[in-house]
Amino acid sequence: MITRKDVAELAGVSKTTVTRVLSGRGYVSEENRKKVKAAVEKLNYIPNMIAKNLNQKFSNIVAVLVEDLTNQYYLQIISAMNSEAMRAGMMVSLFSVNKNNINSVIENLIANRVRGIVNLALYTCDKRYIDILKNLGIFLINIEGGNALILNYESGIIEVFERLRQCGKKRVAFLAGLSKDFIANDNRYLSYNKCVDAFGFVRDDGYIIYGNYPEEDAFSVGRKSVRELLAAGKSVDCVLCLNDVVAIGALHELWKQGVRIPDDVSVVGCDNILMSSYTTPPLASFDIGIEQQAHAFIESMLSPEKQQDYVFNARLVVRESLI
């Protein structure tokens, strides 16, 4: 293995000088700089980040935790984070977590001294790990806890309600997908409820369908929710869904049951994943700015001192599934 020592010897300088050139910090004569660069080139030297990280106490990894790897939304987030991170010399690692493994995943990440953890999942880890993370200086962003990142769907949901009102519709179902506990503080859920009242739409507890996402995959949850809704004899004008994947499942079941979309029922998803343009019919959804979110994650990871709150407002993307 080529190390800095080899470079130093070939260039006829000390190891420290090599470090100075490579890091760009400290004074080095132009002559030595050139010699070092030539040696690096000649030897095909690639620095060992492990050794560097050992010094710096952290690895250059940002871990992203998600609960459902089947949701394309996460791919898009990761993809965007990746680009941001690479620019800053960081790597993004993806982990799928559930109730049972979240603690061991976190422990593993601590062992690896990752730079930060972005937890996009619903679950969180034991208090003791939180303390360790804090002690070590590893950043943690718990989205569902809603620390520094606020996803606000209200304005988008208002838009939907307005459209429906204009068509004389007033029965909107909400496919929560999650259990009652998990959805309770969710902005989508709160906004839905707020709008039902504010717009004087029909309030019916049977319009809210809970589910066991993410234990079960989002497609099935969407499909089952629609079945449940129809089986209960609830006829609605519009179905608002937790996310696009749930919506696609719902769309599919409605199609199978011969319900016409949007003539009989409108369907609206959430997150505006790429796929939503390609459903039959194309799915209306809320765009919450995936790239901007990714940017915010990485930024708050790299410069934690400016602990600002990031707020994202949803924008309705109208497509044929919405009347």
Place this chain on the structure above:
Amino acid sequence: MITRKDVAELAGVSKTTVTRVLSGRGYVSEENRKKVKAAVEKLNYIPNMIAKNLNQKFSNIVAVLVEDLTNQYYLQIISAMNSEAMRAGMMVSLFSVNKNNINSVIENLIANRVRGIVNLALYTCDKRYIDILKNLGIFLINIEGGNALILNYESGIIEVFERLRQCGKKRVAFLAGLSKDFIANDNRYLSYNKCVDAFGFVRDDGYIIYGNYPEEDAFSVGRKSVRELLAAGKSVDCVLCLNDVVAIGALHELWKQGVRIPDDVSVVGCDNILMSSYTTPPLASFDIGIEQQAHAFIESMLSPEKQQDYVFNARLVVRESLI
């Protein structure tokens, strides 16, 4: 930061003994073992993998390179690899690569001394990096190069042709998605051509539609390919697609153009991603065993000595999009 030294002091033993207990290798008296475990527990000690990795010359990361993060197929692969990897104390990191960044991504991975690289992308890196990887002992699996992993779609494609023959159909298009160069050695492409001849189906160069995937996203490529096919006045009985996402794009365009599926045209995808059960109509596809693939990747990463070839045979999954 709590280190092994703190544990050793609290337990009243040497650092080496702590290592022995923690690694499970070497002799330690039952008494000391207990003392060490108690100390670890008490101090909430979590080992520093960076230091460990520095010794072992490698990090415990396996990097997966993909060219198209919008394809759910990769998510499923990663997800499966993740589970496998975690069991072996490894982490899986995901990177999206393209023509322009592949070399810098690889350099970055080398700098991080990842344990191995699974390159699922079409592109590969400069020869000089290949050499460095070899020198350092970093494993590289180039799927498209077809080193150790062979994805064989032939048997599945034969099944499709047989079904079509039974219905008296004999015109099959192939949406290659990729450019002529990239697809040339692809097993799907070769199998398609073989079958056209073997079954005595209509051979028409216009039935093969190339595209600029992965530069352009798979959905659009599928959509455009169908447009191209129809614009050329080619009427076919079945459309075979590079992957499910291309197929979904194709499905969408056919639907828009009022083509009935499967009555007018059958559509068959590739990879059998979760989404394919939820299209309208549900998409027939080839299952190539995502879990088994993931398993093979990790296995060959962990024990490279047994350089066996892994062969996967596609299995046709019939759904409503296929007559």
Place this chain on the structure above:
DNA sequence: TTGAAAGCGCTAACAG
């Protein structure tokens, strides 16, 4: 402007 030396936390001979 440069170099020597200590140390990051852990592993792996080697000696007891």
Place this chain on the structure above:
DNA sequence: CTGTTAGCGCTTTCAA
């Protein structure tokens, strides 16, 4: 069965 010692490749004082 246990401890001492010498690194892994890099960064960072501190002197020169």
